[in-house]
């Protein structure tokens with residue numbers, strides 16, 4: 136006879152699947168000395184950031200903040216140390232071994248990203264570098280879906296995809312730069328000075344956008360604009376001159 140009761144072993148499996156796991160980006164003892172130079176720019180950097188949280192790195196100009204973002208984005212290699220993602224169960228125990236955080240899993244928006252826009256239309260700008268061969272059709276379909284999601288996420292649905300990126304307002308240019316990175320659905324989103332060079336209205340606009348993005352993404356920001364970003368910040372660090380990082384509350 137059919138029964139609607141779920142067998143205990145099946146129930147256990149369902150519970151296992153639903154158990155909360157979380158992922159943490161871990162930077163362990165990362166040191167960086169540019170090839171052919173005598174001095175370390177970064178010294179034994181340690182940092183960890185839970186998924187869907189917002190980290191902020193602040194500190195004096197020239198202390199090494201952008202250098203660290205470049206390492207996290209895989210644009211240069213640490214001289215020593217590791218950058219990984221580790222999964223944890225809800226009791227805080229690690230699940231399996233940590234995985235390398237590869238450059239494909241990281242999105243980076245540089246300072247003044249609009250300076251690097253190349254295309255004549257928003258669509259070309261977002262799809263720049265997409266595969267052109269027919270064989271990649273499935274992949275392109277996935278990218279197209281991601282593109283729609285990314286445009287929705289950053290609130291760029293009100294503009295035409297035919298528009299010239301350079302004709303957008305300052306705030307909308309930043310939204311576009313974010314959308315380009317979000318298409319790749321990164322595990323970690325890095326932003327270097329996201330508010331720099333914007334007027335007060337666009338700054339407020341970008342702060343609100345980051346507040347929304349934080350619901351779905353793990354974000355690490357380098358900024359001098361501590362007061363405006365303060366409400367979003369879960370963890371913060373000061374980069375000290377000489378390239379050492381220290382966890383510290385924001386001095387606001």
Ligand SMILES: Nc1ncnc2c1ncn2[C@@H]1O[C@H](COP(=O)(O)OP(=O)(O)OP(=O)(O)O)[C@@H](O)[C@H]1O
Nearest residue numbers: 169172176194195196197198199200201202203374
């Ligand atoms: N490839 C390199 N070789 C040697 N020195 C470098 C290299 N890249 C950066 N530097 C130096 O490393 C230091 C840190 O630079 P970085 O751009 O990371 O600082 P920053 O904290 O981002 O500063 P800012 O707040 O002005 O953006 C600076 O003194 C810079 O001149």
Ligand SMILES: [Mg+2]
Nearest residue numbers: 200201202327
């Ligand atoms: Mg910098």
